[in-house]
Amino acid sequence: MRRSKGGGTVVAVVTKHGTRYRARKRAGTETVYGTLRKNKREAEADLLTLGFEQPETKEIPTFGEYAKSLLLGKFATGHYAWKRTTWETNETIWRNKVQPSPISSLRLDEITRRDVQRFIDSQAGSPSWVRRIGAFVSRILTEALRDEFIESDPSNGTRYPEVQVRENRTLSPEEAIRLLNPTDRMSAMILLAAHTGMRRGELCGLKWEDVSDGRIVIRRSLAAVRGGVLETSPKTPESRAIIPLTPEAEETILSQPRRSDYVFTTDSGLPINPSNLSRDWKQWCKRNKIDERMRLHDLRGSFVSLLLESGADIRTVQELARHADSRTTMKVYARSRMDTKVAAVELLRGTITEDRVQDRVQSGPISVTVAGA
8 A cells, every 4th residue: 555645665774684674754855764673564653753853933922022021131131231221211112112002012023114114103202212212123123133033124224314413512712711710519520521521421430540640541431320329331442541631620620529439529429420410511501601502512522623723633632532533523523613714714815815816926926736646
């Protein structure tokens, strides 16, 4: 009696111990064999259990479940753990944006590019915030791709609202002079930011051991202070450069009371929370009649811009700003004040006025250099 297709067969094998039998099944180009048996009947019995290993099937989670598992798992502890502030922001996005949305209940392998685009289009807020939400969604789908829950990332090609580049507000030299002779801790931190270009977290994380011989070394950035517990992050080699201090900045640092290892502290000796520093900055601007649209971080841009206006070369400014790429220095931070632009145009006018051109003609031929020559 002929066996059904795919049922396999029994083959005879000649060995030194005589003829033996074993079951054999084929599927396409693959073949599996059973154990050698002394008689054919035993080999036929093996056909009932002989087969190909079935690939392990994964239970595909929904997007919301998978995002939660990552937040509470690899992104919370271990090598891939996010920084505390990053984790809290993404957890907020998951809880307030992802969970209430239809995409949360979709299985990972059911999500299409249209689903992702519809989710992004439904988000309210600034373009930067919508892009931040999209970055979280994209990261989750990237992990799903690595875990082989999906074969391609449906977030690729998602369209986001355009972010309008905010024009930095730069201090004028007159405003910078008004920062001198600080009378309180807040004024001292503002003067130091304007004279060194230090970031908010770097100011809060500055320790006495980082200050010596008229210079400071940026070693760490303070992210937050929660219940007396500090959250700091070490700086990269590019950001750990030595910054020389102006006499005014050095005097400002040395005038601070030594309550702890940190230069700027509360009355109880705790370092200043960066969030509180931003809050106090707004109040300080109002009291001192500084444009309230100006951010604390704009002092860093003022530091870069005023250095360039003073004649410093771009390489030096890049190193003082601790940027890995000079394009960041020029594109993001460097801004020209209107007074500087007017002065530049006046220089141009002085070069090309009719009288100056006539003087050059009378003094001799004008040499012309051709680009690329």
